[in-house]
Amino acid sequence: MLAPPWFSVPPRGYGGTEEVLAGLVNSLVARGHHVILIGSGPRLTTAQEFVAVYDDPPSSRLGDPMPEVVHAAAAGRILAELDVDIVHDHTLAGPLTARASRSAVVVTAHGPLSRDHRRYFRELGGTVNLVAISDSQRQLAPQLAWAGRVHNGVDVATFPLGDGAGGYLLFIGRFSPDKGAHLAIEAARAVGLPLVLAGKLNEAPERAYFDAAVRPRLGPGVTYVGEADAAAKRELYAGAAALLFPVCWEEPFGMVMVEAMACGTPVLALRRGSVPEVVDHGHTGLVVDFPAQLPPAICRIDEIDRAACRRHAERWFDVSVMATGYERLFGSVLRHNLDAPSATRPLPPRPSIKRVGSVDSRRAP
Secondary structure, X not given: OEOOOOOOOOOOOOOHHHHHHHHHXXXXXXXXXXXXEEEEOXXXXXXXXXXXXXXXXXXXXXXXXXXXXXXXXXXXXXXXXXXXXXXXXXXXXXXXXXXXXXOEEEEEOOOOOOHHHHHHHHHHHHHOEEEEOOHXXXXXXXXXXXXXXXXXXXXXXXXXXXXXXXXXXEEEOOOOOOOOHHHHHHXXXXXXXXXXXXXXXXXXXXXXXXXXXHHHHOEOOEEXXXXXXXXXXXXXXXXXXXXXXXXXXXXXXXXXXXXXXXXXXXXXXXXXXXXXXXXXXOOOEEEEOOHHHHHHHHOOHHHOOHHHHHHHHHHHHEHHHHXXXXXXXXXXXXXXXXXXXXXXXOOOOOOOXXXXXXXXXXXXX
């Protein structure tokens, strides 16, 4: 498992990919698989082996390409020493080393598929097995050779079933025009309900958007509480009457929708990207086409059964469902490789690894 370098796995706060990856690693280990995790920071999962490329995740340098490139180079060197069945890559630069891999390489496309992203994956050709995180994402790039689709998942059991006693509406997410925090404020103000905003606010574009479109709208009934860590966001979800998800782009997935439903919190969202796949309209939330339709949807919150939201999250988006999906996909990839011509170059012997307990103590430079 190759994690991005930016945050620990799982993250202390922001880091949707790392949260998904931690759940997947722990689930696969519980199912009897041997997992080697390459990432950053301390060992926080049950992976039998862990290699930290960066002892301290370079979170403050997010947006600088060099940590990602260094991470990919170090991971490529480490992987060349290992005899593994599958390399599951969750990074951007890591797939560049796939041509040299003697293991099957699976790449999950966690982010948006811009024109450059689509060309990137086309240039990689048949060296990777590309996985979508939603049908919407796959349909937006039908020219790519997708190996399959596996929805992201959360450990639903770690989310409390709340009763919405706080009575407030909630927005959680990055502060970007694409996420639509300004639309959430306008909808909440239109119906006279309090709104709590929580999210990451440390990159320059995020601060610029917040200062231009969010800060002027703060005031009575609209409160920004900062970035929520794992405990804080669970408390916020459980106490919220509903989650507002007014996305203005083709969101590939949207973890906050699943996390909210795991707490029994209905989701009120715009019909973009994966939203119709995640929210069961009329049962776990309401999906509308235009921002002007959000206030009437808010007035219908009481139609949604919070227990049904929780059951929906458990049935379709629990980590166990995600792990089953990846197990099937890994098996399909390996069976395909068995049918292909085998490599003639012998694998090197597996190196002796000094461990502290069950943890690989090596650190990449």
